[in-house]
Amino acid sequence: MTRSPASPLPPPKERRRLREAASLSQAQLADRVGVSRHTVRAWESGRATPRGSRLEAYAQLLAELAAPAVPEVSTAPIVPTTSSVSAPSAEPLSTLVDSEPAASPLTPAQAFDALYAFCAPALVRQAYLLTGRRELARESVERAFQQAWQRWPEVAVDPDPAGWVRAAAYDYALSPWHRFRPRYRHPEPPLANASDRALLDVLLALPPSYRRTLVLFDGVGLGLPETAAETEASTPAAANRLLHAREEVATRLPELSDPAVLHRRLAELASAERLRAARPPVVRGGSERRARFWTRAAIAFTATLIGATALTARTAPTHYEPPVPPGEKVRGVPSRAAPGPLSARELKLRKKLREELASGPERLVPEAG
Structure with a gap:
């Protein structure tokens, strides 16, 4: 019978927190326990519970992660370097981190800069x-x-922060709206x-999706499943795009029909231009200014x-006022006749009335006509 661990398993959220605090990915923890990455994901989400020897090994590993110890830097690099196109001209992150004192953890700005x-x-x-x-x-x-940098708490705990940034850069670079910008029309x-x-x-000349798949697979050196996931396509669709892109390149440039030669030529083409990126503080400053602008x-x-809502509420009527209905023709009522011009007799009478007194007893005395 397999004995139970001395201490029970912590809650699923605490399991994930302990793993992330130790800078371990799900795949690394799965290798140490002897299970698959999907199993570790199920354990951390609470969908499954380890049993037997796996329970003992998992509980012991979590206990070691929870025990206080001198912080050490994980030797696994944060970004895999698979080809000369993807290999940066800088030291790996682990080397940069090792140069710092072991007792002082990295600040968010230092981790971002690395x-x-x-x-x-x-x-x-x-x-x-x-x-x-x-x-x-x-x-x-x-x-x-x-x-x-704006979403650094999310990116910092991502299993592949380099892939997160790469996907965002590719999406922005291949956006069709750049063709309407004056600076990119020529x-x-x-x-x-x-x-x-x-x-x-x-x-x-390749379609954007084919171009992206070709650069990821033959340039960066990602596997076909990773390329399909980053391009948000199925694995057969990514393979189909890759084959069509290679055929188009081989048709126009027969000397690049070999994938190894194509990989080398992509690396040479990418390194032909001396392209320099901005310094990290400049990027962080621009991100903060952009965030402040959109917040304001x-x-x-x-x-x-x-204000518009308050003004509308202040000036709006407080009761319902029905609209004035349009006029309707009523039958049986004679129309009012408009007064016509006065005759000579009527004009003489009006003049006489205006010349006489308007009040007094004289008005009551009849006069001979």
């Missing part, structure tokens, strides 16, 4: 492959990180290298709406 330094350079190059515009690539990455100067220029033209705009709109 994530930005690790991901932003590679994301700018990826966005350039999607758009073919240098300024739009930098703007897309900056806007994505501004959104991440094409940018072409690349100097003819082969790079031909490859970029082929990429930009929302307050002003709310105040205007309240």
Whole structure:
């Protein structure tokens, strides 16, 4: 018989809190317990309860996580580097964190700056492959990180914060509304290298969904399920898009029919342009200014709406006033005749009446006609 653990399991929310406090993902905790990530998710949501040896191992691990200890930095990098396109030109986050004293935890600003330094350079190059515009690539990455800073409590505990920012940057870069902006109506100067220029033209000729799938799979190096999840498509649909994109590239550039060669050429094309991202404090400052602007705009709109409502309530009638019905023709009543011109006799009589006294006993004395 399997013995029960010495201490009972904490509530599901506490299990998740302990895991996140230890900077462990669900997959990492599942590897330590010997189960799948979906099982850990079910345990933390309360849909399932561990039994037997799994219960003992899970309870012991949670007890170790709950025990006070000197904080240590997880050796798992926050962003997987799978290719030269996705590999940033900065030190990994774990190396940046190790340089800090072990006793002082990272502040939100420091954690954001580390994530930005690790991901932003590679994301700018990826966005350039999607758009073919240098300024739009930098703007897309900056806007994505501004959104991440505004929602940092959510991004900080996300299992893949780099994927969160990448998806936001890709969505902004591929937005169809950029074509209506005056600054992006005209094409940018072409690349100097003819082969790079031909490859970029082929990429930009692909539909946005095909282009995004090709960059994620052959450029960044994600697996097919991860690519399908990030493009919000099913795995067969993502595979179909990838095959059609490769066929289009191979048709126009036969030398890139090999996926390995295509991967290398995408990396070279992304690194051909020297694209620099803004500094992290500038991005955080822009995010805070944007948040303040929209907050003030929302307050002003709310105040205007309240004022208009109060004015309407103050000037509105307090009782119902029925509208005046249109006139109806009534039969049987003779119409009123309008007075016509006076005759000579009537004019003489009117003149006589106006010349005589209007009051007094004289009016009572009859006169001979």
